Structures are given as C-alpha cells and as structure tokens.
Amino acid sequence: MNRKLRVTIWNEYRHEKEDATVRAIYPNGIHAAIGEGLGDQVEIAYATLDDPEHGLTEERLNTTDVLIWWGHKAHHEVQDDIVERVHNRVLRGMGLIVLHSGHFSKVFKKLMGTSCDLKWREADDKERIWVVSPGHPIVEGVGEYIELDAEEMYGEHFDIPAPDELLMVSWFEGGEVFRSGCTFHRGQGKIFYFRPGHETYPTYYNEQVRRVIRNAVMWAAPVEREYPNYGNHKPLEQIQPK
Amino acid sequence: MNRKLRVTIWNEYRHEKEDATVRAIYPNGIHAAIGEGLGDQVEIAYATLDDPEHGLTEERLNTTDVLIWWGHKAHHEVQDDIVERVHNRVLRGMGLIVLHSGHFSKVFKKLMGTSCDLKWREADDKERIWVVSPGHPIVEGVGEYIELDAEEMYGEHFDIPAPDELLMVSWFEGGEVFRSGCTFHRGQGKIFYFRPGHETYPTYYNEQVRRVIRNAVMWAAPVEREYPNYGNHKPLEQIQPK
Amino acid sequence: MNRKLRVTIWNEYRHEKEDATVRAIYPNGIHAAIGEGLGDQVEIAYATLDDPEHGLTEERLNTTDVLIWWGHKAHHEVQDDIVERVHNRVLRGMGLIVLHSGHFSKVFKKLMGTSCDLKWREADDKERIWVVSPGHPIVEGVGEYIELDAEEMYGEHFDIPAPDELLMVSWFEGGEVFRSGCTFHRGQGKIFYFRPGHETYPTYYNEQVRRVIRNAVMWAAPVEREYPNYGNHKPLEQIQPK
Amino acid sequence: MNRKLRVTIWNEYRHEKEDATVRAIYPNGIHAAIGEGLGDQVEIAYATLDDPEHGLTEERLNTTDVLIWWGHKAHHEVQDDIVERVHNRVLRGMGLIVLHSGHFSKVFKKLMGTSCDLKWREADDKERIWVVSPGHPIVEGVGEYIELDAEEMYGEHFDIPAPDELLMVSWFEGGEVFRSGCTFHRGQGKIFYFRPGHETYPTYYNEQVRRVIRNAVMWAAPVEREYPNYGNHKPLEQIQPK
Numbered sequence: 011m012n013r014k015l016r017v018t019i020w021n022e023y024r025h026e027k028e029d030a031t032v033r034a035i036y037p038n039g040i041h042a043a044i045g046e047g048l049g050d051q052v053e054i055a056y057a058t059l060d061d062p063e064h065g066l067t068e069e070r071l072n073t074t075d076v077l078i079w080w081g082h083k084a085h086h087e088v089q090d091d092i093v094e095r096v097h098n099r100v101l102r103g104m105g106l107i108v109l110h111s112g113h114f115s116k117v118f119k120k121l122m123g124t125s126c127d128l129k130w131r132e133a134d135d136k137e138r139i140w141v142v143s144p145g146h147p148i149v150e151g152v153g154e155y156i157e158l159d160a161e162e163m164y165g166e167h168f169d170i171p172a173p174d175e176l177l178m179v180s181w182f183e184g185g186e187v188f189r190s191g192c193t194f195h196r197g198q199g200k201i202f203y204f205r206p207g208h209e210t211y212p213t214y215y216n217e218q219v220r221r222v223i224r225n226a227v228m229w230a231a232p233v234e235r236e237y238p239n240y241g242n243h244k245p246l247e248q249i250q251p252k
Numbered sequence: 253m254n255r256k257l258r259v260t261i262w263n264e265y266r267h268e269k270e271d272a273t274v275r276a277i278y279p280n281g282i283h284a285a286i287g288e289g290l291g292d293q294v295e296i297a298y299a300t301l302d303d304p305e306h307g308l309t310e311e312r313l314n315t316t317d318v319l320i321w322w323g324h325k326a327h328h329e330v331q332d333d334i335v336e337r338v339h340n341r342v343l344r345g346m347g348l349i350v351l352h353s354g355h356f357s358k359v360f361k362k363l364m365g366t367s368c369d370l371k372w373r374e375a376d377d378k379e380r381i382w383v384v385s386p387g388h389p390i391v392e393g394v395g396e397y398i399e400l401d402a403e404e405m406y407g408e409h410f411d412i413p414a415p416d417e418l419l420m421v422s423w424f425e426g427g428e429v430f431r432s433g434c435t436f437h438r439g440q441g442k443i444f445y446f447r448p449g450h451e452t453y454p455t456y457y458n459e460q461v462r463r464v465i466r467n468a469v470m471w472a473a474p475v476e477r478e479y480p481n482y483g484n485h486k487p488l489e490q491i492q493p494k
Numbered sequence: 495m496n497r498k499l500r501v502t503i504w505n506e507y508r509h510e511k512e513d514a515t516v517r518a519i520y521p522n523g524i525h526a527a528i529g530e531g532l533g534d535q536v537e538i539a540y541a542t543l544d545d546p547e548h549g550l551t552e553e554r555l556n557t558t559d560v561l562i563w564w565g566h567k568a569h570h571e572v573q574d575d576i577v578e579r580v581h582n583r584v585l586r587g588m589g590l591i592v593l594h595s596g597h598f599s600k601v602f603k604k605l606m607g608t609s610c611d612l613k614w615r616e617a618d619d620k621e622r623i624w625v626v627s628p629g630h631p632i633v634e635g636v637g638e639y640i641e642l643d644a645e646e647m648y649g650e651h652f653d654i655p656a657p658d659e660l661l662m663v664s665w666f667e668g669g670e671v672f673r674s675g676c677t678f679h680r681g682q683g684k685i686f687y688f689r690p691g692h693e694t695y696p697t698y699y700n701e702q703v704r705r706v707i708r709n710a711v712m713w714a715a716p717v718e719r720e721y722p723n724y725g726n727h728k729p730l731e732q733i734q735p736k
Numbered sequence: 737m738n739r740k741l742r743v744t745i746w747n748e749y750r751h752e753k754e755d756a757t758v759r760a761i762y763p764n765g766i767h768a769a770i771g772e773g774l775g776d777q778v779e780i781a782y783a784t785l786d787d788p789e790h791g792l793t794e795e796r797l798n799t800t801d802v803l804i805w806w807g808h809k810a811h812h813e814v815q816d817d818i819v820e821r822v823h824n825r826v827l828r829g830m831g832l833i834v835l836h837s838g839h840f841s842k843v844f845k846k847l848m849g850t851s852c853d854l855k856w857r858e859a860d861d862k863e864r865i866w867v868v869s870p871g872h873p874i875v876e877g878v879g880e881y882i883e884l885d886a887e888e889m890y891g892e893h894f895d896i897p898a899p900d901e902l903l904m905v906s907w908f909e910g911g912e913v914f915r916s917g918c919t920f921h922r923g924q925g926k927i928f929y930f931r932p933g934h935e936t937y938p939t940y941y942n943e944q945v946r947r948v949i950r951n952a953v954m955w956a957a958p959v960e961r962e963y964p965n966y967g968n969h970k971p972l973e974q975i976q977p978k
Contacts (some may be wrong), residue, residue: 238870249376
C-alpha cells in the first residue's frame with residue numbers, strides 16, 4: 011500500500027461529557043487521546059455515537075481501512091442497521107480494534123457469536139499485562155509486560171471463542187487473570203481485542219498501550235484482493251456421469 | 253455420566269414431504285435415517301420445523317445434551333426467539349452438530365459471526381473426505397478417507413472463523429476442496445460442523461458418515477460444571493490503596 | 495473401549511530419596527501420590543528413572559494408553575533412545591500428560607520443538623489457577639479456579655508453541671501469570687501439560703489437581719484406528735497425460 | 737524497519753548439478769529462480785549444501801532476517817550443529833520459509849516435533865491450490881486458487897502439528913488433498929510452509945507462487961524486541977509469609 015492507512019476512531023463520547031472526572035482526564039474525548047497516540051503515520055477520522063448515523067456512513071466505512079471502537083454505557087443505542095453495516099465491512103476486509111468495554115458492543119458480540127461476558131471490578135487494581143506471544147508484530151517494541159498502576163479489573167472467564175492468537179494475559183492485584191490481547195479473523199477482516207482503557211484512568215496516554223494500538227492498526231490493515239465468489243460454481247474439471 | 257446421552261435431532265422436514273425423489277430416499281425423513289445411525293447407545297428425540305415452537309421448547313432443550321441440525325430451504329422460517337433459545341443453550345453447554353446445508357441456518361450463523369457462505373454445485377460430484385487429524389475422537393474408526401459416489405459440491409472459500417480443530421477436508425471431482433469437518437467451542441458448548449448430506453443422496457445411510465456423527469455426539473456431550481459467574485467480582489486478594 | 499485404560503506413571507524419583515523434606519510429603523514417591531489420585535477406574539503401572547530402561551521398555555510402552563511424566567533434576571540422564579521410543583509411541587497415539595518441571599524433559603522438548611523455557615521462583619507464592627475454557631472435559635468438575643496456598647512460581651514467557659487449546663491460566667502472588675493447562679496434538683497422540691506440582695509442596699494430594707489429572711487421562715486416551723499410510727501413493731482417479 | 741529485509745535462500749543444489757532435466761529448468765539452481773521472484777525489495781544472499789558450513793555461518797545467520805529452505809535428497813548430509821544453529825536463530829526471531837520437500841529437512845522436523853511424513857506421487861498431477869484464509873497477508877494479490885498444470889502430489893495425512901493458520905489447501909487430479917500453506921510460530925520466529933516446487937517442474941517461475949513467497953518473506957520478518965528473560969525471577973509484588 012503506497013498511501014497512508016485510513017483509521018476511523020469511534021467513541022461513544024458520553025462519559026467525557028457527563029462526568030467531570032473523566033473529562034479532566036480526556037478533555038477532548040477518549041478518541042482524541044487514542045488518535046494522538048497513533049501519530050501521523052496514518053490518516054485519522056473520528057466518529058461518535060451522537061453523530062448522524064453514529065458517524066459511520068457508508069462512505070465513511072468504505073474509506074476506512076481500520077476502525078477503532080470504544081463504547082461502554084450506551085451500547086444499546088447503537089442502531090442495528092449500523093451494526094450490520096460495520097459487520098459487513100469487517101467481513102469484506104476492514105480491520106477492527108475493539109478496546110476495553112467495547113467487548114460488550116453489538117458489533118463485537120455479533121462477530122464473536124458468544125455473550126462476551128466477564129468479571130469486572132472498579133477498585134484501582136494494579137494491572138500487569140504480560141506478553142505471551144513475543145514474536146507477534148502487535149507487541150513489537152513492547153517490553154515483557156505493561157504495568158498500569160490502577161485500572162478496572164476484568165477477570166476470567168471471558169466468554170469469547172478461543173482467539174486465533176493470544177498475545178497478552180493480564181495479572182490483577184485482586185487475584186484475577188484475563189486474556190487481554192486477542193486476535194480473531196472474521197471473513198477477510200482482522201480483529202484485535204485489547205483490554206485496558208477504563209474511562210477513569212489515563213491509560214490511553216501510556217506509551218506502551220499506545221504502541222500496542224499503533225502496531226495493531228498496522229497489523230489489521232486490509233489485504234488487497236477481491237471478495238471471494240460464493241454461490242453456484244461451475245466445475246473446473248470434467249465430472250463423470252454416474 | 254451414568255445415564256444415556258439425550259440427543260435431539262432437528263430436521264426441517266420439507267424436502268421429504270414435497271419431493272418424491274427425496275422421499276424415496278428418506279421415506280421417514282432425514283432425521284429418522286440419522287437417528288437410526290446413532291443406534292441405541294443414546295436416547296433420541298425428534299423435532300421438526302412444523303412442530304409447535306419447531307419442537308424446540310424450553311423443556312425439550314433443557315433435557316437435550318446434544319442437538320443435531322439439518323435444514324436447507326426454510327432457514328428463514330425458523331423464529332428468532334427459538335434461535336435465541338438454542339444459541340443460549342449452546343453457550344450453557346449443549347452440544348450442537350450442524351449438518352450440510354445447516355451451514356446457512358440462523359443458529360450456526362449466529363454462533364459463527366460470519367456469513368457462512370460457500371460455493372456449491374449439484375452435479376453428482378464424487379466426494380472424497382480425507383481425515384487430516386487422525387488422533388481426534390470424532391474420526392475414530394474411520395479410514396483414511398470416506399468416499400461418496402455422488403454428492404452436492406461445497407467449495408472454498410467457506411466463510412467461517414478458523415475452526416478450533418480441522419478434522420476433515422473434502423476433495424471434489426469437479427476440482428474443489430472444502431473444510432468438511434470442523435470443531436468450534438462457543439461458551440461451554442461444543443459444535444461440530446460436518447459437510448455431507450444433500451437430500452437427494454443416500455448419504456446418511458453410509459456407515460462411515462454415521463460413525464462420524466455417532467462419534468461427534470459423544471464428543472459434544474456437555475461437561476458437568478456450573479455456568480461461570482460473570483459481573484461484579486470482589487477481590488480475592490487485598491488491593492493496596494493508591 | 496471396553497477395558498480399563500492402562501496408565502503408566504513415570505517419576506524421576508530422586509528428590510524423594512535424597513531430600514527428607516520431599517520424602518516427608520511423598521514417602522512413597524510422587525508417582526504413588528499421583529496414582530492414588532487416579533483411583534481404580536484405570537489400570538496403573540509405575541516406572542522410574544533408575545529402573546532398567548527407565549521402566550519404559552518396548553513392551554511397557556506398547557501396553558500403555560496414557561503416560562504421565564514427572565521429572566526435574568535429572569532430565570539429562572534420560573537416555574536418548576528411550577526418548578525416541580516414547581516420542582514414537584506418542585506419534586502413534588499414546589496419550590502423554592506432562593507435569594510441572596517435566597516442561598524441560600527431553601520428551602516434551604522434542605515434541606514441542608521449542609526451548610520450553612520459562613521464569614521460575616521458589617518463594618511460596620500463592621497460586622490461583624483460573625479456568626479459561628470451561629466447556630473442556632479436562633476441567634469437568636473443577637470450580638472457577640484452583641487455589642494452592644504455596645507453590646513454585648512459573649512465569650511467562652513460556653516458550654512453547656501456541657497450545658491447541660488453552661484451558662487454564664495461573665495467577666501468582668508475586669505478580670506473574672502462566673499458561674498452566676495446555677493441550678497439544680502430535681501425530682495421533684494427545685498431550686496435556688499441567689503446571690502445578692513442585693516436589694516440596696503437597697500439590698498432588700489436592701482434590702482439584704487430582705481431578706484435572708484424572709480427566710486428562712481420559713481425554714488423552716488413544717483412538718482406535720490404523721496408523722496412516724505414508725509414502726508413495728497410487729492415484730485414486732485417472733490422471734490425464736500432459 | 738527502515739532498511740531492506742535480508743533474505744538468505746538456502747538450496748541443497750544437487751538435482752540441478754546431477755540431472756539434466758532439472759538443470760534445463762533451473763540452470764542457475766532453484767535458489768536463483770526463487771531469488772529472481774523476490775525482486776529487489778529485499779537484499780538476497782544464497783547458501784547451498786556444499787558451501788563451507790552449508791553457507792550458514794554464525795555471521796550469515798545473524799544477518800539474516802528470513803531464511804528460505806529448499807532441500808530434498810540430501811537432508812541427512814546437513815550437519816546437526818548447523819541444524820542446531822538454524823533452530824536457535826528461529827527461536828530468536830529469524831523467519832523461516834520451508835518449501836516443498838523441505839518438509840523432511842532436519843530443521844523443519846526439529847521445529848515441528850513430528851515425523852512430517854506424507855503421501856507423495858510423481859505423476860504429473862494437476863494441482864489447484866485453494867485459498868482458505870483470504871484475509872491473510874501471505875495470500876494478498878493471489879486469486880481464489882493457483883493452478884499448476886503438473887506437479888508432484890503430496891497427500892494427507894501430513895504429519896505436522898495443527899498449523900497456527902491454515903492458508904491454502906491443494907486439490908490433486910489423482911484424488912488427494914493437502915494442507916499446502918501453513919503458518920507456525922516457534923519461539924519468536926515465524927515459519928511458513930509452502931508445498932509446491934518439485935525440481936522437475938518450473939513452479940518457481942509461476943507468478944502466483946512467487947507472489948506467495950514474496951508475501952511470506954514480508955510476513956516472516958522478525959519483530960524488534962529483546963529475547964525474553966528466562967530463569968530465576970524476583971517477585972514484582974510482596975509475597976506474604978506462610
């Protein structure tokens with residue numbers, strides 16, 4: 011690909027407007043902090059829940075290579091036809107990075123086929139995210155672990171299909187573990203789920219967290235190829251009459 | 253488990269009623285032929301599309317260990333709330349065997365999260381189903397391949413998530429290949445997709461095909477354990493104030 | 495299978511002879527404690543490093559369905575031809591359960607193709623082994639986690655190929671995580687690696703640990719089928735001259 | 737990475753010297769044809785069996801990002817210490833592309849831990865290599881299948897561990913199938929096995945085959961990160977005395 015990758019960062023963008031604590035951390039929204047972390051190697055667009063069509067018009071999606079998704083308290087407000095549209099684009103090759111509470115988004119649940127449920131706790135747990143697949147491009151430049159002084163806890167069992175690749179596992183101070191970095195493929199699309207990023211912590215300013223998201227965007231880039239032919243198929247070889 | 257496994261065989265049961273050719277092959281319905289192949293090691297119940305609630309009442313599902321699914325021309329007639337019910341039971345541990353054109357059933361698509369699309373052709377292709385994971389219990393007692401003199405062709409790309417285990421790959425006379433035996437885990441449920449079984453061929457009388465289905469039923473049996481706890485979780489260790 | 499499964503428990507059996515602390519915990523050897531935990535559903539044989547041919551004669555291996563392996567300080571004393579013999583039997587279908595420090599055994603390393611290295615610490619860490627694949631038969635009857643009051647720590651990165659199925663992940667008091675329950679398939683053989691069991695702790699008396707090992711033995715049982723044909727293969731269809 | 741990727745192409749280079757038919761197809765050796773197909777986006781070095789240290793000196797390997805391996809009739813002549821060296825470099829991150837009969841090389845067998853055996857036939861079978869994972873970068877720019885008019889047949893069962901990703905499956909005219917494009921991760925190294933390329937056919941001039949190898953080289957590039965720390969590990973958190 012000779013052009014810059016086109017990334018759309020989708021944020022629910024409610025906590026920041028409604029809660030002063032969150033706004034103090036992310037004054038321009040979580041999406042802005044994530045975008046800042048991506049740097050200028052990619053072309054960035056933003057979309058939020060309250061935009062028309064949630065900012066995810068056909069045109070926007072058709073010109074998006076990788077979509078980043080952060081949502082939490084208003085998953086149910088995302089319209090089903092937009093979910094369908096995003097799902098459809100992923101199957102056709104658009105990359106998708108699902109962050110933190112996005113595990114419960116309609117899009118992620120539809121792609122996974124499971125409840126995507128988990129244990130959680132808001133108690134300032136220390137989190138240590140260990141790399142378990144050190145040769146994977148998504149963890150390039152990341153140390154043996156990422157330490158976050160305080161985060162929301164997510165604990166197993168995490169009800170997802172076994173990931174195609176398990177890249178990171180979190181340790182939590184309160185005694186739990188979690189599969190925190192997971193890749194999936196659905197259709198022609200690549201999906202990466204990355205756990206950290208509760209809205210009350212400055213997680214998306216962490217350099218290692220940013221590095222992971224940056225790497226994931228590059229990894230999730232679509233390949234250039236036609237969508238497969240499905241349906242009735244003529245034989246390529248002669249079939250013997252029976 | 254000291255009792256017999258309880259298997260429910262679900263069949264759309266329309267082709268057999270509407271088409272004399274199919275009825276000649278499966279006079280009592282495809283479900284009856286599948287049930288006959290299971291033998292008396294398991295307890296069998298039948299359910300069909302035109303039964304009340306498609307035969308899949310709460311009670312029926314709650315007393316089903318493994319559900320076998322054959323559907324084709326009337327996937328859209330399966331009610332969404334029943335699909336939801338079956339999906340829910342799979343996540344809670346019920347095994348699911350999806351046969352042939354069941355790849356396009358609402359239940360399977362919902363569990364997979366993909367289009368489940370494929371190439372197909374009705375042209376009496378010879379099919380040779382090769383075992384690629386010879387140590388797996390589902391292929392116990394099956395030779396190096398199963399040969400079917402004539403079958404409908406299904407060809408790649410088959411739009412499913414990468415299976416947890418790929419057990420069999422089909423060769424078709426007309427020049428195609430297909431991932432024909434695939435296992436998946438969703439929630440606590442085990443799922444097996446098995447390709448052969450077009451309604452115009454006597455495939456479900458084939459001894460090797462029957463052996464695979466029989467093995468798959470045993471493999472897909474639920475484990476005895478509680479459904480995981482999800483939601484708010486108290487710490488198991490003391491968390492330091494920050 | 496109508497007969498009892500035949501299990502051989504192999505123990506290095508040196509710590510127990512040389513170290514009074516270990517002997518106090520396992521007076522008859524670690525193998526005896528593991529065997530006791532298996533109960534009488536299976537037929538048990540024992541083999542140790544100092545037996546002739548390490549107790550792993552051709553005859554013994556040929557009549558073993560599942561081999562359990564515990565070794566630690568004398569991996570290098572295991573003769574290469576016996577390693578070859580065990581490796582060969584696994585590829586031909588014998589199940590293999592590798593426990594704790596067996597990760598560094600010649601047999602396991604040869605089957606994995608990696609260094610199998612890891613982090614470790616003997617410091618009485620509390621260990622909590624979380625189930626991450628609750629539908630798997632190996633964790634049947636096990637709760638959401640197994641808690642061990644004190645154990646040796648094993649930490650990531652654990653240099654193994656990505657397991658075919660990841661069943662359990664350990665949390666350690668000192669801040670680490672570890673992929674503690676892993677399945678692999680090699681040839682026709684099923685392999686299960688299970689982390690806990692340092693010789694200075696009474697881990698193999700723990701009821702949940704015993705349950706996992708018991709389940710794993712049943713899971714690893716060989717299937718009844720011929721070893722595949724390899725080598726020169728005549729065509730099954732006519733090939734057109736070119 | 738801002739520099740060109742450094743690729744070493746290793747060829748046994750015996751058939752071409754000893755057999756006029758092969759020499760007519762690959763006058764400068766199979767390695768030269770493969771190198772030509774890589775183009776000038778990468779920096780290429782060559783190494784052959786009869787070079788000192790088989791051309792795989794410490795220095796050469798330490799400055800190789802991705803190693804391509806073609807060998808067939810003289811696998812046993814590759815010295816064990818060189819095998820050890822290559823194996824070691826793969827675990828430390830060097831990519832490895834194993835072609836065709838390289839499935840039986842000492843290096844590949846050591847990395848896989850299995851026999852790597854298969855069925856084969858030299859009978860001018862038509863081969864059709866179907867893409868089954870269309871979103872993967874290794875198949876970028878490749879059509880739904882690659883057709884080779886005549887090739888050696890390789891058939892299942894192929895005795896490898898289940899690949900981390902199955903990308904391509906071959907159909908053969910004589911009635912067999914084969915998992916032809918397989919990725920594996922071992923240590924920090926990425927491995928790609930690609931089936932086609934018998935010495936008596938001009939396969940490595942095929943544009944699609946070349947595209948796959950070119951893509952695979954980019955995919956297998958090492959990530960920039962330290963080799964993990966293994967061994968005794970100090971606690972990161974305070975452990976309570978017991």
